[in-house]
Every structure is written in C-alpha cells, then in structure tokens.
Amino acid sequence: MDRADAILLLITRTVQQMTLPDKVRMISGDFFVADLESMSEAEAQRAIDTVVEEYGLDGVEEQIISMGVREYETWRNEYLQECLLKSGLKIDGEVSGQPRLAPICPCCKYRSLPEDPLFHICSVCFWEYEGNLEPDHFSAINGMTLKEAIANFDIYGAKDRKSSINADLLDPDAKRKYVRLSEE
Numbered sequence: 001m002d003r004a005d006a007i008l009l010l011i012t013r014t015v016q017q018m019t020l021p022d023k024v025r026m027i028s029g030d031f032f033v034a035d036l037e038s039m040s041e042a043e044a045q046r047a048i049d050t051v052v053e054e055y056g057l058d059g060v061e062e063q064i065i066s067m068g069v070r071e072y073e074t075w076r077n078e079y080l081q082e083c084l085l086k087s088g089l090k091i092d093g094e095v096s097g098q099p100r101l102a103p104i105c106p107c108c109k110y111r112s113l114p115e116d117p118l119f120h121i122c123s124v125c126f127w128e129y130e131g132n133l134e135p136d137h138f139s140a141i142n143g144m145t146l147k148e149a150i151a152n153f154d155i156y157g158a159k160d161r162k163s164s165i166n167a168d169l170l171d172p173d174a175k176r177k178y179v180r181l182s183e184e
C-alpha cells in the first residue's frame with residue numbers, strides 16, 4: 001500500500017473519531033484551547049459555534065485533514081502501518097514509499113520539527129528550537145547549551161533528566177514516528 005493512501009485512510013479515521021470540540025481545538029491552536037478551558041460551558045459552546053459558523057463543518061474537517069496529512073507525511077512507514085492496524089483498518093500489503101523530510105532537531109537529530117520550527121518543542125527530546133545552532137551558546141529557553149542537551153540525550157533519551165521522566169512532556173511514540181538522521 002502506498003504511503004499516500006495509508007495517510008489518507010488514517011487521517012479520515014482519526015477525524016471520524018474526534019468530537020466537535022476536539023476538532024475546533026485542533027484547528028484553532030493553543031491560545032484558543034487555553035481560553036476555552038477558562039470559559040463557562042455556555043461560553044465555550046458559543047466559541048465553538050463561532051468557529052463552525054466561520055468555516056462550516058466540512059471546512060473544519062478539511063482543515064484537520066490537511067494538517068494531519070502534513071504531519072503524517074513525515075512519519076515512518078512502520079509507524080503508519082502500526083497506527084492503521086491499531087485503528088482496525090485493513091491494509092493491502094506493507095506501507096511503502098519515502099517519508100517527507102522534515103527539519104532536523106539539533107539536539108536529538110530526529111526529523112521531528114515542523115516547516116516553521118521556531119520555538120517549537122521537539123516531541124522526541126523536548127529541546128525548544130530557537131534558531132541558534134552554536135553548541136556552546138547558552139540557550140535561556142532551554143536552560144542549557146545545545147552541547148549539554150546533546151550529551152544528556154545520549155544518557156536520558158531527552159534534553160535533560162527532568163524531561164525524560166516527565167511523561168506528559170514527551171510523546172512516547174515519537175522515536176518510532178520520525179526518521180533519525182543517522183538512519184538515512
């Protein structure tokens with residue numbers, strides 16, 4: 001089965017399983033989610049209605065599908081296959097084809113970053129990308145130099161021990177999801 005077909009099958013199933021508030025949250029971004037959580041139920045409902053009115057239900061789903069496709073395109077074939085099987089979707093042979101090459105995290109060297117990576121936190125190692133790739137530059141956001149983070153990654157599998165033991169911070173699947181530079 002070609003990757004493109006596998007990706008479409010998977011994102012379609014994911015959208016089917018999402019609730020409307022989840023869909024609205026996903027396309028509206030983090031700030032909206034934070035606002036939604038501080039609102040009363042009636043206010044939150046009104047905010048959701050506003051987004052649905054603006055995009056239309058089909059428009060909301062189309063946006064999620066295009067965002068999902070963009071992300072899944074960077075996943076390994078093996079991980080896509082694993083997700084399809086977990087979702088109970090039958091696949092025709094093994095998933096094949098080449099993942100899209102996403103930007104590389106300077107700490108863990110996985111291709112885990114979005115196209116516009118500035119201030120994105122890597123889901124593999126928790127390094128926050130701030131654009132500075134100088135190993136000895138002290139990164140205030142990360143509280144350490146890149147060189148220290150790379151050394152920590154070899155030991156803890158994350159930019160520091162704290163991140164490695166805080167399961168909420170890291171995506172447990174991230175290392176299976178993305179391609180690592182050394183494997184290319």
Ligand SMILES: [Zn+2]
Binds near residue numbers: 106107108109123
């Ligand atoms: Zn990383």
